[in-house]
Amino acid sequence: MTTPRFSPNDVTVVFFLGGPGSGKGTQSANLVKSYGFTHLSAGDLLRAEQVRSGSQYGDLIRDYIREGKIVPMEVTVALLSNAMAETLSTSPPAAGTKARFLIDGFPRKLDQAVFFEETVCPSELVLFLDCPESVMETRLLKRGETSGRDDDNAASIRKRFHTFVETSMPVVEDFRKKDKVVTVKADLSPEEVSRLVQAGIEARGLLPRS
């Protein structure tokens, strides 16, 4: 048995899942404000690593992202684990409170979920944004007009949806069996989604922090 790097006694981890374009990044901003989460987006961390000078993974990450495939988990888990350690050392939680991490877009594959929970920290809750593909597609094509992302184009979007259905939904189903999932309807206005998200996580005992 390995001991995770962080204990759930000190750290609360919430995984934030949902298809590409379901609104995870958008909703994360609200959750940071209301609940005192540190937001860590696996995709953002991978994109930063892709362009970091001296990274040995730049080309690999670029190829995987354009193809909508899941980057080998060792890379992503190390980025997340190091970002958590960095946050805990630079802004430790107030005495008597736990640090809260909202881990956006991760785990996207079953092996990542198992490896993270065994070696980094077990999760408390999984927030899942449920959104029809047609809505996500419209949003992503629109986002692609300004995002500068290599994967916000029709061909990559199709591949990302395929990966989501085949590889990432089984992660949600696995957590659902463990009764860890809060599902929120995401094809509503950002404000309505935000209200549902808050109600969902408060029902699980996670309370706001100002």
Ligand code: ADP
């Ligand atoms: P994700 O991080 O899940 O891929 P984003 O938060 O980046 O999704 O949202 C994808 C796009 O859809 C963004 O351009 C965002 O502004 C827009 N968007 C997010 N939530 C909503 C919503 N509830 N209604 C309409 N557009 C939204």
Ligand code: C5P
């Ligand atoms: O979450 P986001 O849409 O920013 O992710 C963009 C891409 O980053 C994914 O399509 C995938 O190629 C890669 N990624 C990954 N593993 C994760 C999260 C993202 O490989 N856990």
Ligand code: MG
């Ligand atoms: Mg995002």
